[in-house]
Structure formats: structure tokens, C-alpha cells
Ligand SMILES: [Zn+2]
């Protein structure tokens with residue numbers, strides 16, 4: 544308390560600060576073994592408050608004393624030694640007293656002056672948003688959007704424009720305006736062309752069942768486990784995004800690992816009748832699938848496959864952004880598998896040599912049950928003799 548009072552009284556002239564900093568050095572730094580953690584914490588609290596009420600050079604000295612206290616009492620154990628706006632190594636080596644004496648209140652800078660902190664790390668944060676990955680995702684979304692628009696609207700024009708011209712010789716405004724229902728019908732017919740089981744349709748009952756089970760699984764199991772994961776494994780977001788080739792390679796390895804794990808899991812749950820009846824039969828309720836049936840499975844299936852997906856980025860030591868991209872791609876592919884449509888931009892059309900199965904592949908699994916156990920790629924089914932493809 545004597546020190547505290549001395550500091551308060553120190554005030555404007557700052558002359559007493561030299562004595563105070565020497566006392567702090569003698570009491571806290573040199574006699575480090577006699578300083579308890581509670582005592583160190585109490586000093587840190589008071590000194591931090593006081594650093595805001597004294598002259599700038601005294602602030603520098605007191606904050607440096609705080610830094611030394613944190614270091615000797617091991618309070619900074621595990622904390623990064625550098626960071627944005629951190630003092631340079633040369634300044635860090637100086638004692639609190641030296642820093643106090645080297646700081647000029649008149650010029651508000653060190654003597655000699657120190658260059659302001661570089662903004663390199665801030666650029667890193669911006670990089671995360673404007674990284675190649677972000678541009679890639681946006682480009683991909685734009686491509687899908689353009690292809691969809693062309694498919695849905697381009698086909699419409701080809702079909703209707705000549706008809707209009709033939710009927711009247713000129714295109715009147717009335718005939719160019721389509722009713723909303725007519726337009727939706729045309730789009731719907733275009734999309735239906737890509738339906739895998741054209742005779743089947745999605746009922747409202749199945750939509751409701753799928754949504755209810757998905758909501759139940761996510762509320763009862765996924766959400767509490769996610770909260771537990773956040774609690775046990777807090778994510779430390781790095782400032783820099785990973786290099787794009789590195790990210791893509793790790794996402795691919797994660798997908799290949801997940802494909803293998805799911806293949807083994809799936810094969811076992813079809814070959815062992817008890818496993819099929821107890822755990823997997825529910826997912827086979829619908830022989831014709833829709834996007835929502837991707838999540839139509841029991842707790843065991845949802846959690847075990849979810850565990851594979853969560854474990855792979857951890858095994859590979861992936862960057863959080865890579866992990867996030869893998870989850871998004873994995874969910875996208877899983878929904879695509881079950882969507883019931885073989886769309887022109889489907890993943891299996893982008894990957895050559897029939898290496899990827901996709902929606903056709905998985906639709907046949909729901910229809911025939913004895914084939915195509917791997918969710919995405921075809922190599923494991925090919926090796927196991929369980930691959931079934933229809934031309
Ligand atoms: Zn199955």
C-alpha cells in the first residue's frame with residue numbers, strides 16, 4: 544500500500560517514479576521466489592490502473608514493470624511472446640527504469656524514436672476475407688448461378704420466341720409478359736428433365752418427417768456436442784489464411800478419408816442384419832431420395848458419421864478455414880448424393896474416368912440396397928465388387 548500511495552502522490556513531476564520502479568524491481572523481480580501469485584495479481588491490478596493516471600513516461604515504466612511481474616510469476620506462461628503492436632526485442636530487453644528514462648514526455652516518443660508498429664498482421668486479417676479461397680467460392684457460386692439461369696431462362700426463350708413472332712409478326716408487350724405460374728411451370732419442367740426416378744415425387748409427409756427428425760437430431764445431440772466441443776477445444780483463429788493449394792489438398796485428403804470410413808461403416812451396417820435393422824434401416828425408408836433425406840437417419844448413424852467428419856481435419860492438423868471448407872463441401876456432396884437429380888453441374892460430371900459416383904451412384908444404392916456403399920468415390924466399391932452403374 545505504501546508503494547501504491549507513493550505512486551498516487553508521485554503525480555506530475557514524476558520524480559518519485561524512479562524510486563518506485565527501483566522498489567518494484569527489488570520487491571517483485573529480484574525476490575521473485577517470495578512473491579505469491581495473489582500478491583503478484585494484486586500488484587498487476589493496481590499498477591495497471593495507475594499506469595493510466597501518470598505521465599506517459601511513467602506509464603511506460605509501470606507497464607514494463609507489470610510485464611516483468613507477469614513474466615517472473617509465470618502468469619504469461621503459454622502466451623505468445625509477440626503480437627501486433629508489440630515492443631521490439633531491443634526495447635523489451637530494457638528494464639522498466641531504462642524505459643522510463645528513455646521516454647521523452649516532451650516529444651511523446653522514445654529517445655531515439657521508435658518506428659510505429661507495422662500493419663502486416665492487419666493485412667493478414669483482410670487476407671482471410673479476400674483470400675484465394677473466398678474468390679474461388681464466389682466464382683463457383685457465380686458459375687452455378689449462371690448455369691442455372693441459362694438452363695432455366697435460356698431454354699424458355701428458345702422455345703417461345705419463334706412462336707410469338709410467327710403468330711403476330713411483331714412481338715407485342717402483352718405476349719412477352721408471362722404469367723408467374725406459367726414461368727414457374729416452364730422452369731419446373733426443365734428441372735424435372737434431370738430427375739433420376741422420374742415417376743416418383745416428394746410428398747409433404749416425407750418433407751415433414753425429414754425436417755422433424757433432422758431438427759430432433761440437431762437439438763438433442765448435435766447442438767449439445769457442438770457446445771461441449773467449443774468449451775473443450777476453444778478455436779484460436781490464426782491471422783493468416785492457409786495457402787490455397789495446401790487447403791485444397793487437405794480438403795481432398797479429408798474427403799478421401801471420410802469416403803473410406805463411411806464405406807467400411809456402410810458395408811458393415813448392410814452385411815450384419817442386426818446392425819442394419821437397428822441403425823441403418825431408417826435411412827432406407829425412402830427408395831427415392833430428396834435433398835432432405837440426406838439427414839434422415841438415426842442418432843447412431845448421424846453421430847458416428849459426424850465423428851469421422853470431425854476427426855479427419857484434427858488428424859491432419861488442418862487450419863480452421865480448411866476445416867470449415869471441408870465441412871461445407873462434405874455437406875454439399877452429401878445433399879447432392881440424395882437430391883434425386885442428375886444435374887448438369889453435378890460433381891461426377893466434373894471428375895473424369897468415373898472416379899466419382901455422386902447422385903446417380905447413391906440413388907441406385909437406395910433403390911437396390913446391395914451396391915454402391917461408398918458415399919462419394921467409386922474406387923472402394925470397384926475393389927469390393929459392389930459397384931453398380933447404369934448408363
Ligand atoms: Zn445403405
Ligand SMILES: [Zn+2]
Pocket residue numbers: 826837881905909
Ligand atoms: Zn443415403
